Amino acid sequence: MKPAEALARISYLRNMPEPALDRLAEECTITALARGATLFSEGDPPAGIFLIVGGRIKLLRTSSDGRQQVLHEEGPGATLAEVPVFDAGGYVGSAVAVEDSAVLLIPREPLLEGLAHSPANAVEVIGVLAARLRKVAGGVEDVS
16 A cells, blocks of 8 residues: 555545645655564654554553553554644553554654644544543543
8 A cells, every 4th residue: 555545544634635645645654563563662752643554553551660551452544643743742652563563654744744734634633632532531431
């Protein structure tokens, strides 16, 4: 799959004008990960958003006493790392390949530049982040 085709599958990039999507695609890279490999680590500065094109990736946090909590596990078509890309903080957890996987890296700066010229797509990002926050809130309620 070509990067532009993969990008068009992301809900908040789907309606981005084709020339802008093509420019963004030129900046993307695909990385293969073996089962157990770490894609990114909790606290690291964000390189960009990752689109899973094959395999499964789990996001986990490690407590100060070394216990790990799986936040969620995702497969093809899912994206990871929007929060740190948009708030410029570190990754909220570590991402580890559950099985052999492939991910498309959408670099932070070209993504932000593309969204700056496409307000409708930026609004879509807000919707995605709001839905994720709602899901986390539901999970907190279940735990309590």
